[in-house]
Amino acid sequence: MPLRAMLMSHAERPHDTEAVARAVLGAATCAETCTICADACLVEPNPTDLKSCIRMCLDCADICSATARVLGRPTWSEPARPVIAAQMAACALACRACALECARHAEHHAHCRICMEACEACALACADLLKTLPMAEAA
């Protein structure tokens, strides 16, 4: 994804283009792996055992999709900043919860293992970006 170039050409370039680009890519990637993982779990022979994983993946996909969009609009001044921070915090929480759930099935299903890694990467990218914000108490 040409995210750095897009953000660099934005007149209100974010304070840390690299960190924002990583978080957008992390969230967009996680949204898609969670969408695929939910469907892949559903068609396994034992979908009932994977019920929690499917639901958590669908929640995580929706939260990551919204986060990728919100972070793509680098409105880092007040009053948007605390809103973006809260959304990133919710995203990091969702990704950590989904990673834990996927980890339980990672040994048996490659899609759960790959999805777990995407969740962990997104949680980390969001947490890193939150740290660069001068004001992070919003979440």
Add this chain to the structure above:
Amino acid sequence: MPLRAMLMSHAERPHDTEAVARAVLGAATCAETCTICADACLVEPNPTDLKSCIRMCLDCADICSATARVLGRPTWSEPARPVIAAQMAACALACRACALECARHAEHHAHCRICMEACEACALACADLLKTLPMAEAA
């Protein structure tokens, strides 16, 4: 929207169907009014004056869309509960910020006044639902 009936027919009916239905309706309505308000602001004669309103409406629309979807899956047991709570908290924050921004233009633009009311209703519905959760420290 037939939300109460849908949630009542769900085998894992939420703890407070009325409160969940109100929050889902609030978020779905707000997502749509914010989407329309952003576009209506853009085609006003003075879009530059409404720049903050447009961006805040687009952020709020994305966050409300995700919240309406997540609340439609009543996964209120651990580990999803803190994730849902954090997403609702982010949604309430986004709606309050968007309502304040729309309020600045409500006198001149009917779409900003109606959008402000939808944002306030969604913020209230999310806050009310958060209060019914035994554990609300997650956000």
Add this chain to the structure above:
Amino acid sequence: MPLRAMLMSHAERPHDTEAVARAVLGAATCAETCTICADACLVEPNPTDLKSCIRMCLDCADICSATARVLGRPTWSEPARPVIAAQMAACALACRACALECARHAEHHAHCRICMEACEACALACADLLKTLPMAEAA
């Protein structure tokens, strides 16, 4: 949803505000009932029997969400018109397919019956709106 009032206050009011408002409401409602129906199917005792229904509901929810957003921006002049028409046509197709799938389970699951009705209503509203377009060959 205050959709008529929002569209009426838009400077580029659509050619047929009533028809657009019905289609937006139909798509937003269907997106939410499909989201809930997929989750309700998943927690039934026999999710494997409902696998096709779950997947179709998730597809339909995503397509309806996008359609509700696109129709909320009444950009009915060229070059957006054929794009909107094609999206509405895809939405009507998804809703008809999802209604047929839900109909197979409507007798046993109230959520499938309600979701089927929401799908049918959305398909009809999109088809009606498509008919009002002078140029409809785009789909």
Add this chain to the structure above:
Amino acid sequence: MPLRAMLMSHAERPHDTEAVARAVLGAATCAETCTICADACLVEPNPTDLKSCIRMCLDCADICSATARVLGRPTWSEPARPVIAAQMAACALACRACALECARHAEHHAHCRICMEACEACALACADLLKTLPMAEAA
């Protein structure tokens, strides 16, 4: 994005994993570049001149988001196939229209040039994938 690996680990692996992975990546990338391009256009000194570009980018972002999700669920058998085909056709149309609009501003704004390229790539990937479907008359 680890799309190929995710699709390869899916028990109902699509008929042409490479083509599906390219289309998902194309749509997810285009959704994000269009989201950023709309915001970048809005904060340029002359947003009124870019009004059509902003609206088209927002439409294209919504349609691409839905397409990326739908293609992530490889439900290629009937009855989902014509639905997926229609959504891909709408996506290709949206991307071509958005590429044309962005092309008009590509000389002056790097974000429009990059977004145009992402739109063209997505339109091509969707068209290529449509060709691999035995039945493509649905769109």
